[in-house]
Amino acid sequence: MSKLDINDLVDNKTGRQSRLIFHEQQVYEQEQEQIFGRCWLFLAHESQITKPGDYFRTFMGEDEVLVVRQKDQSIKAFLNTCTHRGNRICKADNGNARRFVCNYHGWSFGPDGSLTGVPLEEDAYHNQLDKSKFGLKQVAQVSSYKGMVFGTFDPEAPSLEDYLGEMKWYLDVWLDAMPEGTELIGSAQKVEYPVNWKLPVENVCGDGYHLGWAHAGVMTVASSMNIDSLSVGNTDIDSSTAMSVTGMNGHSVLSTLDGYAGYAFYPEPQLAVDYLDANRDTVSSRLGELRGNKFWGSQINLTVFPNVQMLPGLNWFRVYHPKGPGKMEMWTWAMVDKEMSDELKQMILDNVCRTFGAAGMFDNDDGDNLIACTTQNRGWQTRHQDIYTNMAMGKERSDPDMPGIISDGLIGEQNQRFFYRRWQEMMTAESWDQVPDYNSLEEARATEKD
Amino acid sequence: MSGPLPALNPVDAETYLTFQNLLFGEARLLDNEQYEDWLEMLTDDVHYYMPMPSRYNRDEKDSSKHPLEANIFNDKKKHLQLRVDRFRTNFVWSENPQNQLCHLISNIEVFPTDLEGEWKVLSMVTVYRNRLDGEERRMIVSRTDTWRVEGDKVKLALRNMVFNHAVVPDSNLNVFF
Incomplete structure (x- = not known):
């Protein structure tokens, strides 16, 4: 199928929408990239994660993320996927964790997303693994507005305050x-x-x-x-x-x-x-x-x-x-x-x-x-x-x-x-x-x- | 009776059959949308309760735990009546045409309590719905009931339900479990 022209699918002057926007896989994929990949998306309410290590598992588009309260009370969010072979790291809806351990090979990540533990790091990896390069992928910007925590994958996105306007x-x-x-x-x-x-x-x-x-x-x-x-x-x-x-x-x-x-x-x-x-x-x-x-x-x-x-x-x-x-x-x-x-x-x-x-x-x-x-x-x-x-x-x-x-x-x-x-x-x-x-x-x- | 329930239910066969018949009869009323008759099976102070499921790791506590609980149902009789009244307005478009509805009751266990004329009754209900162009949905709910003698009848005073689905798999819960 040829690429759909988004300009033809919605007409603001007549209030028209093509029904293709509710159906086509390629429109959906473009939404994941252009909308869910760039807009500020709701992550959690501050009241859900009050103590260091408190986490909440949610989605940004179809990307699954963990939202975690840090020791300094700031909030970070990262993709809920192991940087080794891609398994999901956390299956619980929420909780409090000192670390997130992957069920597949036991790699463990700190609440800040850094890779902290690799089983058999010396015996099997011969200490050749640069752990600093294998932290969890961070959500580019995380910010709160009066209790509501939002995040965006886009480092170029305007500030949350400007986005809300x-x-x-x-x-x-x-x-x-x-x-x-x-x-x-x-x-x-x-x-x-x-x-x-x-x-x-x-x-x-x-x-x-x-x-x-x-x-x-x-x-x-x-x-x-x-x-x-x-x-x-x-x-x-x-x-x-x-x-x-x-x-x-x-x-x-x-x-x-x-x-x-x-x-x-x-x-x-x-x-x-x-x-x-x-x-x-x-x-x-x-x-x-x-x-x-x-x-x-x-x-x-x-x-x-x-x-x-x-x-x-x-x-x-x-x-x-x-x-x-x-x-x-x-x-x-x-x-x-x-x-x-x-x-x-x-x-x-x-x-x-x-x-x-x-x-x-x-x-x-x-x-x-x-x-x-x-x-x-x-x-x-x-x-x-x-x-x-x-x-x-x-x-x-x-x-x-x-x-x-x-x-x-x-x-x-x-x-x-x-x-x-x-x-x-x-x-x-x-x-x-x-x-x-x-x-x-x-x-x-x-x-x-x- | 307090504390954990014994593995085997200690009631006699006649009592057990009484409750089996009550639960089967209740299921039939619900399948037939005889909601007014169903409400008659409930005590006036009935509590119909289904908390929200939350999945957290065994070695962690539920950090979303708030002193107040979010529920799927937390109804007294007047609220159940309200839900029935809504069905009776004939404006509930999702129930027209009528949906196929089967309450399959199983795992019935009956235990006496410390109170005369009051029993704890465990059961499971599989609610099977066939809607629209044959779309099938099946929901499984574990029920812990208190049934109590009231006048010449035994009525449902408490239904505590566990909804065994992390995500609700249907577009509406226009049903009672």
Whole structure:
């Protein structure tokens, strides 16, 4: 098959995507190199690895990595593969290790990734092995933003702060709202789907349209508050009470503006409502009235390009790990404010497992839709059809008080369009110099591809 | 009875058969989606609990251990009722057309407890699902139950479940185990 021209596969001006981007192995391989090989990817939450030697095993694209807390409290990450014959070094999900020993021939590596022990080094290798050349391959850059540890394989990538850009203003609504910040609780709920990794990102980053329809069942039984911008069955909505925000280098936000609806899908949300009321002044003093009153406590979907999503209120945090063009693993944790009482944390944990996660009633609605959007592309005629995210094009606006490009309402496709725009920009750029930087409507228009 | 359970269950054959019939009957109700009848088999204070599996090395502790646990299920009766209510809205598209569902029950063991009218019952359930265009999924769950006499019935008061999969192999868990 000839090489596909990525420029033809996505058209931002019409909101078009070729379905080949969800199916073709060569597109997928290019994603591994151009997107997962260069973008900042979520590695761990600081609260998961607090003591020296604490480690967490995860993925960056399809590359398996170990994220390890060092003696000096810094964090390193390296490929989970022995430099001798390539075996996997660590099979546990997490733990605390003084060294990582390969099961194959017993080579051992320190928490910093250096090769420290080789059995029969003298008798068999005749001391000819230069151990300093066989340390584990390091992730080029590792950096944290307010508790979230990210890494990139690309030494040329911009700093994490620059990569997040204006998205930080919105991320802080969760990560920096309360003085002590956030923590993840427990291990990840891992679910394997036969789904292309982009589809669940698209589903959560901006698609409020599906909520009232795909989730009509659970919304009927689990809603404890009215959300004016949503309705079961998508019968009528008030778009003035919510917004989607994007631009911001491909990151995006979908949010109500009521300050409470994050807890709308808790059958009994009173404990959470009390927490919001008790702490709103604190948050407003830290983040200002706008974020304190309108965003904090609202139903917010935060997406960091390419594959991280956080929903304060529903209080889950998620990463999608690609496993081939037609498969991915979804890892979901509960994330809470450290200041919350154990009683509230427990209530949140229990609601996370009822709403999102393996047995979550919302997640259990999404699976089949996203699977079919992927597997239907096995048909040659089907995958040579284009699909569109073209709702409300040209209705974007700016707001002097908030960063990003804004469209009113929860129901829209602006964020999805920018997700695919960023995807295309990363897929086609040969270096970071060619990746446009935009955080406003003007910048986004000025850098738009013809 | 506290401490480790003995290798052989000490209940008489009649008691054992009673619980075998209860578990088989329960499985049939779930296969037939008779969820309201199933809820009737549970005590009002039932605790339906499935913690998250985590795989860590034998000689290390689970560093993700938090005083609070993440679970797949941690439901009281009202939450199980909520899940049933969702099915009954007829808006759960993934259950339409109806999926083939079989609860295969095995490894049943019955132990008396220190409390009169209360038993500890161990069993395993293999949930076999055949969905969509014949896609097959099989999930195996180990169950440790407490069953208790309530009125003229024996009801399920606690189900502690071990989900024997590191990664959930299906797109939804629209099932009870």
